[in-house]
Amino acid sequence: MANIVAITSCPTGIAHTFMAAEGLEQGAQALGHTIKVETQGSVGAQNTLTEADVRNADLVIIAADTKVDMTRFTGKTVYETSTNAAIKNGQTVVKDALAYAAANPAPAAQKADYVGQVQAAKAARSKARRGPYKHLLTGVSYMIPFVVAGGILIALSFAVAGYKVVFEPATSTSFGFALFTIGAKAGFALFVPILSGYIAYSIADRPGLAPGMIGGILAGLTGSGFLGGIIAGFLAGYTVYWLNRSIKLPRNFAGIMPVLVLPLFGSLIVGLLMFYIVGVPVHAANVALTGWLQGLQSGNAVLLGVLLGLMMAFDMGGPVNKAAYAFSVGLLGSGITAPMAAVMAAGMTPPLGLALASLVFKSRFTHDEREAGKAAWVLGLSFITEGAIPFAAEDPFRVIPSIMVGSAVTGGLSMLFGAQLRVPHGGVWVIFLPNVVTNLLPYILSILIGTAVTAGMLFVLKRPIAVEETGAEEASAVPAIA
16 A cells, blocks of 8 residues: 655636546546545645655655646655646546556665765755744745846946936836846845735735735835835735635635635725835835944944844854845845845855865865865855855854854955955856946955855864874774784
């Protein structure tokens, strides 16, 4: 008897999704197998597969006409088919899937390398996120591509036509103005609605998407900006979540819930709240915050950079790190770009410092750590702070203080030098594009100094390893032959 898990999903998420699930359940039961089917319908995932369900499964069946996220099925044999096939003959689908599994066993697990350890750490943190923090980061993750694309296009427009492009008339047909319009009026205009929409999506699944995005648009119209967008996303998500569980319609009318009832009432409630209650006070808070940041003198700016640097290195991609990152990304929409520069530089420093230390101070690192240091160069240059996690896990009381000091130095210097960054990600691969970074050479210097400080701290705090993993111990144990 096989233990099977399955997912069904169709484009509309109303009829075929559930009919396919029923077909698979009946087919598996007729053949004497156990099955659990997760339906990804228009009202969200139901009968959701748990981590234990997936771990104990002998086979995964995907009967879907839409894209299904496969990341949780790594290491499992997955058989894919359509919803129609499962509806017409679920028993045949189950037989074919079992035959496929017999011919294509799941690959044996391989020993994880350093990059694999980093990816596993990021995945574990993502899985551990719960509640509002998880929903916020879902919205941020969908928002980032819009900010990156918009920021780079704005920078390129300045490179082509100079800063005067901002003041060109709307009827202009110049290439520079076209780039600016695409980046600023399209890319940047979308990032708050996308943030709001996907916060709501994380809470209430697809029915929350429209109210969330509408709330995000209203955040822009009311001047409440990034903060208003976050509030709109949570309002939309929890409103739709509550409506979905409070409104009970006859079975024959269940199909109108996700396409009419939830979007309509969710958008109405969120829209009115944003228009009459949220917009004005949050707009005032935005103006005050923007004015304070723009008026920072060099001393206070350095302190802010030091604080952001400490936060970026403290948990290397955890909640504190992401709080500093989300704060800085949100400021990009208001044209405040210096904190973003400090955050990215400080986030690059931990893996770069560890890579440098493992190269220069070899006696303080094992052979495996020195090999991992080679990959840490790439992760650091790519602004993947999590590249420091495997080192910190092995020696937290020496590594974490070292990287925090280095990142604090980098963040403070970045703010002191007045560096500004127009995109929220990309590391070294974007900073050399025209106008992406201002004060580029001092900015690079801040990263180099912080990297050197981190390496120096590691030299001071870490003790030399008595016996390296080079075979020296075994060689010394062999008696010399006269």
